[in-house]
Amino acid sequence: MEINEPHCLVIFGASGDLTKRKLIPAIFTLYLEGALSAQFAVLGVGRKSLSDTEFRQSMKQAIEQFSERGVKEAHKIDDFCQHLFFETINTMEVADYQKIQERLTAIDQQLEMPGNYIFYLSTPPALYPIIPNALAQFKLNEETENSWRRLVIEKPFGTDWKSAVELNQMINKDFREHQVFRIDHYLGKETVQNVFVFRFANAIFEPVWNRSYIDYVEITSSESIGIEDRGGYYDSSGAVCDMLQNHLLQVLALVAMESPASVDANSVRNEVVKVLQCIRPLTKDDLDKHLVLGQYTEASVRGQQYKSYREEDGVPHDSRTETYAAIKLHIDNWRWNEVPFYIRTGKRLPTRVTEVAIHFKKTPHPVFGHMTPANTLVMRIQPHEGILIGFGLKKPGAGFRSTSVNMNFHYEDLADEYVLSAYERLLLDCIQGDATLYARSDAVEICWQLIQPILDYRRDEGSLYHQGGNLYGYPAGTWGPEQSDEMMEKDGRSWRSPCKNTDNSEVCEL
Numbered sequence: 001m002e003i004n005e006p007h008c009l010v011i012f013g014a015s016g017d018l019t020k021r022k023l024i025p026a027i028f029t030l031y032l033e034g035a036l037s038a039q040f041a042v043l044g045v046g047r048k049s050l051s052d053t054e055f056r057q058s059m060k061q062a063i064e065q066f067s068e069r070g071v072k073e074a075h076k077i078d079d080f081c082q083h084l085f086f087e088t089i090n091t092m093e094v095a096d097y098q099k100i101q102e103r104l105t106a107i108d109q110q111l112e113m114p115g116n117y118i119f120y121l122s123t124p125p126a127l128y129p130i131i132p133n134a135l136a137q138f139k140l141n142e143e144t145e146n147s148w149r150r151l152v153i154e155k156p157f158g159t160d161w162k163s164a165v166e167l168n169q170m171i172n173k174d175f176r177e178h179q180v181f182r183i184d185h186y187l188g189k190e191t192v193q194n195v196f197v198f199r200f201a202n203a204i205f206e207p208v209w210n211r212s213y214i215d216y217v218e219i220t221s222s223e224s225i226g227i228e229d230r231g232g233y234y235d236s237s238g239a240v241c242d243m244l245q246n247h248l249l250q251v252l253a254l255v256a257m258e259s260p261a262s263v264d265a266n267s268v269r270n271e272v273v274k275v276l277q278c279i280r281p282l283t284k285d286d287l288d289k290h291l292v293l294g295q296y297t298e299a300s301v302r303g304q305q306y307k308s309y310r311e312e313d314g315v316p317h318d319s320r321t322e323t324y325a326a327i328k329l330h331i332d333n334w335r336w337n338e339v340p341f342y343i344r345t346g347k348r349l350p351t352r353v354t355e356v357a358i359h360f361k362k363t364p365h366p367v368f369g370h371m372t373p374a375n376t377l378v379m380r381i382q383p384h385e386g387i388l389i390g391f392g393l394k395k396p397g398a399g400f401r402s403t404s405v406n407m408n409f410h411y412e413d414l415a416d417e418y419v420l421s422a423y424e425r426l427l428l429d430c431i432q433g434d435a436t437l438y439a440r441s442d443a444v445e446i447c448w449q450l451i452q453p454i455l456d457y458r459r460d461e462g463s464l465y466h467q468g469g470n471l472y473g474y475p476a477g478t479w480g481p482e483q484s485d486e487m488m489e490k491d492g493r494s495w496r497s498p499c500k501n502t503d504n505s506e507v508c509e510l
Helices: 017-032 053-068 069-072 076-080 094-111 130-137 161-172 190-200 233-234 240-256 265-279 284-290 420-433 441-459 482-488
Strands: 007-014 038-047 084-088 117-121 149-153 180-182 214-222 289-299 299-300 305-307 323-329 342-345 354-359 376-382 386-394 403-410 473-474
Touching: 007 017, 017 038, 017 053, 017 069, 017 076, 017 420, 038 094, 038 233, 038 376, 053 069, 053 076, 053 084, 069 076, 084 094, 094 130, 117 130, 130 149, 130 161, 149 354, 180 354, 180 441, 190 240, 190 354, 190 376, 214 240, 233 240, 240 265, 240 342, 240 354, 240 441, 284 289, 284 323, 289 441, 289 482, 323 482
Parallel strands: 007 038, 007 117, 038 084, 117 149, 149 180, 214 342, 289 473
Antiparallel strands: 214 354, 289 323, 299 305, 323 342, 354 376, 376 386, 386 403
């Protein structure tokens, strides 16, 4: 791995959970992999009063607890931590940002760095418009011929279409689009990127990747866990905003997009936006017929008792927030005309699994079409990442009776070296100025615009949702409401069972 330019990563909210669990362990891995110059620094910023020594000790403990590499290479943690610094400010007070300016100047002089800065907002969303503006008032947003400045923003990027547009406008007053990196850790997963490569690197698949050969596409993202300790956040969000609006629409775009002119940020993201623009807008009739929202209820799963969503800490006893969402979408373009895309996601489902299943049309031969099941191609994103293809073969013995068999590949078989995790990959890309796997402003706005009818539908007291329909209970440990299956059955289709094991265990092998 090549050594990258000297820079300072400034983390706002550095005493928070994300910094300890993900960001510092990720930077430590890049340090071990030789991706960081000897002239790099991390400046933690927060309200908490910490000295550099106290911050380093806290981050050392975080690496030991949350980094697999930290256990194996503990002898390198102290050297790494010498690159960590901390500055205490009130992020709501613009005048306090002068402390950051002065501290960065001092670190640049100490480590002989050129003034390359990444500002990472690991903060509550309310601070997203405030911090960039405060940085700009001290010219920390301004680039020169010899230095660059970048801004990384965590999701949620807005709470609906209007707020996302307003947030983009506020940020773009102070930072230009090429400086803004809207992070979606889902896109940093190696197997999500492999969806893109699998499609366009194989001549045997691209010719049949269209309406002429594909019957329907389904995208499943299920979690066996509940909301854990995020009751307050999750109840204001729900499955639609938490998963569908960002992660799953981005996966859909990778599955459905056209081939980019080249593999660079502009070309790839242009094609993502084009296909998102082609998704058919949702009407009230679509929402009544092709949207199923659910909420998990109390149940016993593998001998363990789980409480209902409404009994979770921080959740109102009468909450109507969905923990499950399934929807049918269409892409109105030449490639996908009338091919339905079914998406489902939920909490407290039987297992943790994310995959894309491409269901091909049955053979048109009247004999073999009746005897042979349709072909299926499955791209497993997590866990046990890999590719599975199902096809028909002749059963041994006399006659031409067929049976369905699978041919699969596990991604781990390909990896002969360390594979970067999502945050490791995305942070490295940001250091290198590569925004390919980051969401562009227009893509974010389009995704919100697509689901805005769902948000309006939930708020409309006259909708079927508020009349008792479209929000259904499902026992924890099941695959969601029965109405989700019925939606597919009306179309003569069904959800794929993601696991080859039938006991609904948490281990879901491809």
